Amino acid sequence: MTAMQACPECEDEVQISGSARPNEIIDCAGCRSELEIVALNPAVITLAPEVEEDWGEYGFLSEINSSRAAFS
Ligand SMILES: [Zn+2]
Numbered sequence: 001m002t003a004m005q006a007c008p009e010c011e012d013e014v015q016i017s018g019s020a021r022p023n024e025i026i027d028c029a030g031c032r033s034e035l036e037i038v039a040l041n042p043a044v045i046t047l048a049p050e051v052e053e054d055w056g057e058y059g060f061l062s063e064i065n066s067s068r069a070a071f072s
Helices: 052-071
Strands: 003-006 013-016 025-027 034-039 044-047
Touching: none
Parallel strands: none
Antiparallel strands: 003 013, 025 034, 034 044
């Protein structure tokens, strides 16, 4: 069975296949957002956490390191 859900970002219809599993990441064809399937029957989708967050953390750490270097 295939379910249709509105994308939380652009409200385009996103198809969730019958073989989909919870925590699976799917792409919205409309806005190309990554969406996470949080529940099935009924299907619930949410915006997947952005991968960029990890990079932001690393950038923050390297900033601390470089300011330490400036003081030494
Ligand atoms: Zn979308």
